[in-house]
Amino acid sequence: MLTLLGVAVVIVGFAARFNPLLVVVVSALVTGLAAGMRPEEVLAAFGKAFNENRYVSVAWLVLPAIGVLERAGLQERARTLIAGIRAVTVGRLLLVYMLLRQLTAGIGLISIAGHAQTVKPLVAPMAEAAAELNDPNISIEEREKVRALAAATDNVALFFGEDVFLAIGSILLMVGFMEQSGIAVQPFELSMWAIPTAVAAFLVHGARLLLRDATAKKAGAK
């Protein structure tokens, strides 16, 4: 039971807004030590896992290409494009993005979008432009909120979209975990039942997006 101390460290650490990196490392150390491992064993286990999971950092390769485009005015162009569409609002724009992201993630296309590839260079500037249409004197804080909402929409859509796809880590994890508890499930069954969850997530986050439009409109009318 003591091994769960690491979880407490993560919760307290994030709540107290410590640097996430330190929180994760401290939590790993606490978990390992609580499980009776020697410090050097913990470090070795951590090193092994880090090395085996290097592939998650491969998306960095996309950044130079995005950097060149931003240098040439990609964000500015994205803004201009959105500013030309009258019907667009932050909520509607992000709703469309969310739907596309969930659908593509649901068929396993997880790496085609993301914070580095699509949110920062395209979606966030577009959402900002949409917010400017509603309120030309938008404050810096409100701008930051719109950007954060764009990033959050990507998170929610990916999280509740990828499980619909069979061959994803989380599905395999659940299958393995339930197998150990003596419950045999097929990956297909799990991914099928991820669909109602995905729909619910779309409705909940979608409602949140549209509510944001309504409040922003009210604030803008004042």
Place this chain on the structure above:
Amino acid sequence: MITIQAVYLLVGVLFVVFAYLSVRDAANPRRWTTGVFWGLFATSFLAGDFLGDFGNGVLVLTMALIAGFGGLATGKVATTTGEERKAGAALRGNALFLPALIIPLVTVVGTILIKGIELPGLALGPWALIAPYFETKQATLISLCSPSPVSARSSAISRRNGCPRTTFSLQSRSIAWEWLRSR
């Protein structure tokens, strides 16, 4: 055969460039620690399999300590001004979106060609002759990396935009998965 190792080599070289540019940036108040961070990241990609578990542990701990205690900073990055960007956007128009859209497009097409399609109730094999030349397990990642032009000049910009936190949180998430799965 193109495996994930080739991709790791590419990422490693990219991070070496990041490290070099960081150290050279005199305007960066933390240029040495920033350089060491990227150097260690590069080492992980280029030589991670030869360091041993403990060696990798020391490497990741050092990286975490550098980043955790504010050792990462950016200096002055050579880039365009807001006016230049507006002019660039006006000049190039929607053509600017093309490279950004090519990345996901090549990823999708590459994944399908190398790996085939797996949908519930539908499994199609690889569609093309190129498949044998790629490692199918990591098809999506290899495809994601194939169209990205890497230039030293541009990496300075992306370095400024990049936030290692995201990578680390992703990494810790998958580490947690691995750990749970191994139980």
